[in-house]
Amino acid sequence: EKGGFAHFMLKEIHEQPKAYRDTMLGRIDESGRRIVLPDLHLTEDKIRSINNVHIVACGTAYHAGLVGGSVIERLVRIPVMYDVASEYRYRSPLITPETLVIVVSQSGETADTLAALREAQANGAHVLAITNVVGSSIARDADDVINTLAGPEIAVASTKAYTSQLIAFYLFSLYLAQVRGTQTADEIAHIIAAMHALPEQVESMLANVDAIKAYAEHIAKHEDLFFIGRGLDYAVAMEGSLKLKEISYIHSEAYAAGELKHGTLALIEEGIPVIALATQESVLEKTVSNIKEVKARGADVLALTHEEHVAGLLKSVDQAFAIPKTLPILTPALSVVPLQLLAYYASLARGNDVDKPRNLAKSVTVE
Numbered sequence: 295e296k297g298g299f300a301h302f303m304l305k306e307i308h309e310q311p312k313a314y315r316d317t318m319l320g321r322i323d324e325s326g327r328r329i330v331l332p333d334l335h336l337t338e339d340k341i342r343s344i345n346n347v348h349i350v351a352c353g354t355a356y357h358a359g360l361v362g363g364s365v366i367e368r369l370v371r372i373p374v375m376y377d378v379a380s381e382y383r384y385r386s387p388l389i390t391p392e393t394l395v396i397v398v399s400q401s402g403e404t405a406d407t408l409a410a411l412r413e414a415q416a417n418g419a420h421v422l423a424i425t426n427v428v429g430s431s432i433a434r435d436a437d438d439v440i441n442t443l444a445g446p447e448i449a450v451a452s453t454k455a456y457t458s459q460l461i462a463f464y465l466f467s468l469y470l471a472q473v474r475g476t477q478t479a480d481e482i483a484h485i486i487a488a489m490h491a492l493p494e495q496v497e498s499m500l501a502n503v504d505a506i507k508a509y510a511e512h513i514a515k516h517e518d519l520f521f522i523g524r525g526l527d528y529a530v531a532m533e534g535s536l537k538l539k540e541i542s543y544i545h546s547e548a549y550a551a552g553e554l555k556h557g558t559l560a561l562i563e564e565g566i567p568v569i570a571l572a573t574q575e576s577v578l579e580k581t582v583s584n585i586k587e588v589k590a591r592g593a594d595v596l597a598l599t600h601e602e603h604v605a606g607l608l609k610s611v612d613q614a615f616a617i618p619k620t621l622p623i624l625t626p627a628l629s630v631v632p633l634q635l636l637a638y639y640a641s642l643a644r645g646n647d648v649d650k651p652r653n654l655a656k657s658v659t660v661e
């Protein structure tokens with residue numbers, strides 16, 4: 295049942311190229327220039343009338359939403375707000391009929407996310423669900439659904455569901471941009487072409503795990519570490535940190551790289567591992583200065599960056615791993631993979647139950 299893999303989590307990490315392809319299948323037209331989402335009830339007029347988006351989810355699904363919302367803002371220029379579902383209802387969110395609420399849930403059964411969906415509908419919003427389980431409660435109750443086609447996810451730690459949610463967000467953001475005319479046909483075709491290359495790029499990373507495995511064995515000896523990054527790198531850092539905590543039980547924090555010096559820098563001491571995501575070129579220089587701040591306090595820094603920056607970054611960090619090159623907005627679909635592997639191998643090195651971490655359930659049906 296594990297298809298020759300030692301754990302479901304590793305199997306599911308390896309299923310990601312297929313999950314990307316399956317989630318894209320039939321949603322891009324033959325010319326490779328347009329998104330087609332024929333099942334959506336959201337009309338083009340309705341899409342043009344949306345003036346804000348709320349993204350609501352829990353845990354890893356929330357982290358996918360952080361990436362997705364940022365992509366919507368960049369490609370479609372609609373303001374996006376984010377909430378963890380357990381907070382959403384209780385802060386009296388400003389929901390109007392012009393609000394599009396996107397709920398994200400692998401299982402489609404998360405109680406808080408379902409309650410958020412109901413709150414949104416009661417206030418007249420159109421609710422789009424991104425789920426991985428056809429016929430789940432959230433899929434049934436939402437006004438629209440984009441199914442991620444990741445296949446069943448068994449390991450408690452979510453991997454292929456997260457990356458398929460990213461693909462769903464890319465498709466939907468491009469669709470909104472297409473309808474609202476905020477990106478040209480050529481720009482859309484360019485992004486689609488880069489999306490088609492993602493599965494092979496993931497395969498290339500999965501063929502080459504020795505360095506990340508060795509690094510995981512190194513951090514398995516630590517009790518605390520930090521992830522830092524800016525922009526989309528920060529969103530991925532949050533997911534990397536959650537994954538690591540969840541299955542390795544190593545404490546970690548994800549920090550916006552520029553925010554460290556406002557307090558958390560006090561925790562940086564000799565030898566503490568800091569994983570710096572440095573894939574977003576528009577903020578690379580700034581991230582490098584933040585790396586230097588932790589390095590100066592003795593941190594042991596690993597950078598994740600593109601090949602062309604490895605040599606330069608090695609002047610400021612202890613190690614650097616290359617992430618294949620794609621468009622900045624698509625990079626999370628690649629840069630998260632070594633972080634999933636890091637969590638997996640760190641958990642393994644500590645002798646934990648990788649697929650069934652303590653205290654956690656796959657589906658959280660209590661509020």
Ligand code: M6R
Pocket residue numbers: 352353354355356398399400401402403404407450451452453536537540656657658
């Ligand atoms: O089924 P859902 O996507 O709604 O689940 C949400 C979270 O409980 C889930 O993503 C959780 O954070 C994962 N175990 C993280 O790996």
